[in-house]
Amino acid sequence: MPSLLRSEAQTRADLVSVDHTHVVLDLTGAGDHFRSTTTITFSGRPGSSTFVDFKGAELLGATLNGSELDPDSWTDGRLPLPKLAAQNTLVLVGLMAYSSDGEGLHRHVDPADHQTYLYAMSFLDAAPRWFGCFDQPDLKSSYTFDITAPADWTVLGNGPSERVGEGRWRITPSRPLSSYYVTLVAGPYASLYDQHDGIPLGIHVRASLAESLAAEAADIFHVTKASFDYFHRVFGVRYPFGEYHQAFVPDFNAGAMENPGCVTFRDSYIFRAAATTSERGTRAGTIAHEMAHMWFGDLVTMRWWDDLWLNESFAEYMSHRACTESTDYPLWVEFGILRKDWGSVADQAPSTHPVAGNGSADAQSALNDFDGISYAKGAAVLRQLVGYLGDETFFAGLNAYFTEHAFGNAEFADLISAWTRAGARDLGRWAASWLQTAGLDTLTAVPDLQQIRIARVPPRQAPADRTHAISVAGLDSTGAELFRTPVLVSGAETTIALPAPAYVVVPDAGDETWAKIRFGAEGWSRVGPLLPGIADDATRVVVYNSIRDGVRNAELAPAEALQIILESVPSEPHDIVVRDLLTFAQTELAGPYCPPAIRASRRRAVHQTAREILDGSGPGSDRQLAAFRIAVRSSDDPQLLRDWLASRQLPPKLSLDPELTWSLVSRLSLLTGEEALIDEALRADPSAAAHTHAARARASLPTEQAKAAAFELLMRPSEASAYTVYATARGFFEPSQSDLTAPYVDRYFAEIVDTAKFRTGWALGRAALLSFPFSAADESTLKLAEETLRNDDLAAPLRRSLVDGTDELRRAVTSLLKFG
Incomplete structure (x- = not known):
């Protein structure tokens, strides 16, 4: 399906103004589809023509102002709307497909209890996969949702959810919304509720995670309340969307999505096992980040995707400030060691782009620029700006921006104008040098x-x-x-x-x-x-x-870098730094940046350092837990892993939980090829997280049969969830199995192109990048990658992943040729 062009969006916005959208969904069916009826009332330029976005499985019927529209005119996800009147009523009736890729209306059946859970992800252009709409950020609409679902379900959305009958709910958001952050959460979710400063709060998880939620809820509520207080104080504008629900949902592609009033998060943030303070800090940062979007993106929305940074860079910067200044989680070390490194890699790749003003000729190209530059670089640049402007001018300008453009759309120039009126000077020069150029x-x-x-x-x-x-x-x-x-x-x-x-x-x-x-x-x-x-x-x-x-x-030289890191991290006080540096040492310095013949010796050095840190850690401490995880992942000793798996010789006060058990099972099965270990672990832990672990472990098995099955899953259509595909991709090209996976390097580049026939968007690009053969770092692999990029017909998400993967591969090959 073609991606919406910016020129098309501008033309449509000149012709159309949306008044109201009424969506009726029937979620009671047992099949793979659901019925969606959308009624849109809108004004238009009389006599003009436009189109509406609809990406259902079947268009059952459509009328415009009472006249039937030709269903055969519906092509490529668009239905033409001819001869508009000044006031129009459009009715679309469709059969929509539940998704398994985390976009549209996603359906997950929890293997732990076989209950069904739904959530809607409408970003970036997925809203038409579950209701008809004018899918662009500057055509906001008021909404009403009428939902029919099993009577024992919880049903949530962007506004208060009212039960209006047996198995029937009505959701009426209080403010106009852009289609990309419209959501629905439905299923037998377990919920906890609270309130703060007049704002009703809710946290929701699958029923099988209810016990884990109970253990984590106090911290989540604390961070949520502290963040509200902080943003109310510095922005001078209250949260405008009524209730505030946070739903931790399965198979979520991103970290979270800022749907007003009903934020969706990946449910791995509800820790079902021991977690360190730094991991809770990362979660706190995500909570604050999504809340900052209630102002940056939701209250004031960018007019087009080239101003995506007005959402992400600001949310990234403000979340780190909010957590550092108002919670127990100071996050600037995390920002430096994790986020800035991520952004730095992106800003040096051939796919680099300016923070702002990228053009984004279509929606899909904007999605390709949704990266570490939009987040980390933009936040770092804002940190420089605040140092230049000072807090008083910075926040005064933001207050004026929020007030002037509330519930509407704005552009970068509008924000510059607000800051200038607040007293800033020469921002044009600053913006030109920092926001509108690429690179470091x-x-x-x-x-x-x-x-x-x-x-x-x-x-x-x-x-x-x-x-x-x-x-x-x-x-x-x-x-x-x-x-x-x-x-x-x-x-x-x-x-x-x-x-x-x-x-x-x-x-x-x-x-x-x-x-x-x-x-x-x-x-x-x-x-x-x-x-x-x-x-x-x-x-x-x-x-x-x-x-x-x-x-x-x-x-x-990678060998020199490894020596520096291994000699310094035992004295490093921040566990998140220890974890990230030893992960870099194992996955890169003992991976693509290392000749295959000496990868094992470098991995042993990482393991020895992890054991040194483990032995010197306090019993039951975060540091002990972080070091143990790294020691497991870097171990080549099956007997040691068997002893730990049997709870023999474990460090003091450390006990196995489901995640540590899977870490041990995954590493041990990789070394020994014992698939029975995976089956046994799944019987003991039938959770969704366990099935994801099992998929990666099976892809990592050192057998020809396992690799053939994994490659088939990666390169062919299937009913597998996106998480299963991602896990399989992560486990396939294991650096210690270069001989076993060598025949698949050519096949990867020959066959990955065709995955665009059955995957789209996030899932297409993510699967391609995670399965990229980085471990085969040599000139022949680099040549194959470069030849593949000469294909002019690559789908945009696939091209972006191959460009980035090839750049990382080229860097490793260059290093190996120089240093050996």
Whole structure:
């Protein structure tokens, strides 16, 4: 189906204004389809023509102003609407298909109790898969939903849900909505309720997760309430959508979706096993992120997808501030070590793009730009902006923006105007250099006699004149900080006085800008060994990110990076940093950036470090749990894994839970090929999460039969859920099985193109990227990847995944050719 063009959206918005949309759904049938009737009242330009979006399985009937529309005219998800009147009534009756890919109206049957659960995901262009609509962000509508469903279900949506009869509900959102964040949640969900500051609150999960919800609800409610208080205070505009439900739903593709009044989250955030404080902090950040969208995106919605950053960058930035300033979860270390690394990889790929003003000729190209640039880079840039404007001007401008454009649509220029009226100056230049250009500058600070020279090198492909507000720190030979100096870096070189002789100078020591950081001629060999002695969290994160970036740019030998990481992480106090760096060491430094012949020895080194941390961790601590997980994943010792699986020789106060058990079963079956271990674990734990673990474990089995079955699932149509496909993709090209999977490298590139015939959107791109043969990092694989990209007929999500996968592969091959 063609993706909506921006030009088409502009034309339709000039012709049409939507008054009301009434959706009637019958969810009582037992088959794979449901009946959807949509009545849209709208004004139009008399005599003009347009189209409505409808992506059902069958169009059963359609009338415009009482006249039948030709069902044969419905093609490619569009139904033409000829000869509009000034006031129009459109009725669409369709048979719609439940989805299994997390988009449209998704249906999940919980293997734990065989109960059926539904939720709707309408982003980015999936709303027409469950009701007819004018599917573009600037054609907002008021809504009424009438739902027929089993009488014992919970039914939720974007407004209060009123039971109007046996098995019948009416949902009436209080405010106009864009189609992309319209939702429905229906099924025998387990629920807990509370209220705060006059706002009714609800949390909802599958019944099989009710016990886990009970254990997690207090923290979720606490973060929710604290975030509401924070946003009310800084924005000066109250939450405008009435009730606030948070539904943790199965098979969800993203982390969460900001549907007004009814946010949907992936249900892995309801921990069914032991979780660390940093994992709860990540969840807190997601809760605050989605709540920030109630203002950025829902109250004021971008007019078109090229301003997607007005949603995501702001929500990302404000969620980290909200959690750090108002909850028990300070998140700037998490932002630096996880989010900025993600965004940095995206901003150096061939698919990089500016934060704002990407054009987005159609909706699908906007979805392809929904990445670490829209989130992490945008948030980092906003952090720079706030440093320039100050909080008073920043929030005054936002208040004016929210007030002026409430329940409507806006563009970047509207926000710039609001800030300018609040007292900002020269924002056009700032926006041009930071938001409308791609790539990262490289900042290098070198002490030179009585001064420090800070060189700024813009990316060659997209030069820009950016000014960086940073701090520069000098360290002695133990890593102790000697001085910290604020500086504005502009032009090719900035020079400041050297406050004291320093062994190493770290630019952006507070991790406050968006740039690649380097340390002069001796580089990482000087700063790397200092990491255990660097007291400041942000400075360590800057150094660690520089190390990872140096590896990916073939500037730092992977073996040297591995040594630095393994020598420094035992003294690292933040578990999230330990986890992320050891994961990088195992999956990249002992994976694509390592010749196959020595991957096992590097993996053993990671395992030994994890065991060292494990042995030195407090019994029952988060650090112990994080280290144990890494030790399991990196172990090549079946007997050790068997002992742990039998609860023998476990670390003190650590007991096995379902997730740890699956980690052990997955690793042990990978090493031994014992599929019976997977079957036995599934009998003991029949949950949805267990089935996902089992799919990955089966794909990782070291047998020809297992690989053949997994490849068939990846490359052929099936009834398997998207989560099963993703898990299979993750387990297929296991770095330790390069000989076994070698025959499938050619087949991947030959057959992945045809998956666009039966997958679309998120599922198509995600499955392709997760199954990309990174572990086969050599010139022949790179040649196959480049040849595949010459195909002009690649579907957009597939092309984006192949572009990014090929770039990562090329970086690994370049490093191997240089360093071996």
